[in-house]
Amino acid sequence: MAKEQQYQKVANKKDLKEGGLLKIEPNGKSIVLAMVNGNVYAMDSICSHEGGPLEEGTLEGYNLTCPWHYAVFDIRNATVSDATVWATELTSYLVKIEETTDDILIDLQGENKLQQQ
Numbered sequence: 001m002a003k004e005q006q007y008q009k010v011a012n013k014k015d016l017k018e019g020g021l022l023k024i025e026p027n028g029k030s031i032v033l034a035m036v037n038g039n040v041y042a043m044d045s046i047c048s049h050e051g052g053p054l055e056e057g058t059l060e061g062y063n064l065t066c067p068w069h070y071a072v073f074d075i076r077n078a079t080v081s082d083a084t085v086w087a088t089e090l091t092s093y094l095v096k097i098e099e100t101t102d103d104i105l106i107d108l109q110g111e112n113k114l115q116q117q
């Protein structure tokens with residue numbers, strides 16, 4: 001049975017700028033939001049290698065590079081680049097934008113594998 005989706009407001013689109021990163025901590029989880037081409041993505045913010053703060057990393061296109069030892073994650077699905085296998089895949093989350101308010105909602109239950117291409 002599919003897990004129930006539970007969207008929770010975590011920020012507003014105006015808190016983020018194009019190519020920008022923002023750390024949020026809903027329910028004590030550390031998550032980083034990223035905006036690329038006007039779309040918002042959400043994934044775990046603690047690097048799976050040695051715990052680097054990914055919200056302080058570098059975002060180029062969809063690639064988020066850890067500031068500590070430069071593992072590269074795809075912010076759409078939290079997978080690790082084949083070139084930086086010292087880190088392992090993290091969790092990404094479904095994001096919804098409230099049309100009228102531009103509030104950013106994320107589903108803390110849901111792993112976002114839908115946009116994996």
Ligand code: FES
Nearest residue numbers: 047049050052066
């Ligand atoms: S802590 Fe992120 S690559 Fe080492």
